[in-house]
Amino acid sequence: MSLHVHLVPSLAGVSAGAGVSVEGAEAHHAVAVRRLAVGEPVQLTDGSGRLATGSVVATGKARLEVLVAEVAEVPAPSPRVTVVQALPKGDRGELAVEVLTEIGVDRIVPWAASRSVAVWRGERAAKSLAKWQATAREAAKQARRAWFPSVTPLASTDEVAALVAEASLALVLHEEATSALPASVPDDVLLVVGPEGGLAPEELEAFAAAGAQTVRLGAEVLRTSTAGVAAVAALLARTPRWG
Structure with missing residues (x-):
């Protein structure tokens, strides 16, 4: 044990x-x-x-x-996986952070999407970020991880687009996409998960302009708190990390 x-x-x-x-x-x-x-x-x-x-x-x-x-x-995990998580409502944000950490995500970026129901401002932003960071820390211990994920401060859409441009592979989950997840995964992957209200057209345009690909997981529409988990699990199953 x-x-x-x-x-x-x-x-x-x-x-x-x-x-x-x-x-x-x-x-x-x-x-x-x-x-x-x-x-x-x-x-x-x-x-x-x-x-x-x-x-x-x-x-x-x-x-x-x-x-x-x-x-x-312990060597750093490869590929490195970043998830940009739009702010969900209620405690679903902590749920997403917990399970993303358990399955091996390396960086979690909370994102203030235009259609996010939850809003982080002022003191609430600091408290909410601290809660996400504490959740990731406890989940990493539970998962016996040697490398703990980072949870960054709240990002704007422009900041997410900059992260997209830096990644070797950037994927945006979207229910109307026609492409599936790629068969091969490079060393640095970024996944964008939109809010309950869906991605706004201008957000999709900004991410596409920065080099992102839109993908879908299947016919089912998952909650924002579970979509990232399902997608990362599918991606990692294509890599030596889960091979």
Whole structure:
């Protein structure tokens, strides 16, 4: 059975025989919620490709001391997958972030599409972004990921178009598209998922001008919170990551 993963700020320079302290909320969860005790095995990650396996040697109210037995460097996943997720209503945004993280997405970009029902402004924007980032962090631990995804600040349509132009392959999910997902996947893929109200014509034009291809998943029309998950799973099944 795989070990539960706990996040630490850095594992740079850590080697077998070293001690690592886990502090704050992460340690509290391990000790008070998961009831980790002295002698139990544990795995730590810094979310940037380093994994340290060891055993608990001491615990406190918000402290966990781990004696490292082994350190591993995990290569960055390839292909790298970015999902631009239009803001869904209610808690569907967190649902999308959670499952996208679990299946291996590397970057999630919240997008203020013109037809998005949800709106992030001012204090709400900061709180909503923090919630998406926390959701991704917890989902990455649940999925035992060595590389945690980034969740960027809210992007405008112009900023998404710039990301499209930078990607090796940019795909826009659209129910009226005539093309299916490509059979081959390059090292850098960007997927745009529109809002409940659909993509506006000017958004489609901007993304096409930046080099994006419109694709559809089939006859069914999926919710914005699940469409990206289905598309990424289909894409990754064509790559060594899921091969």
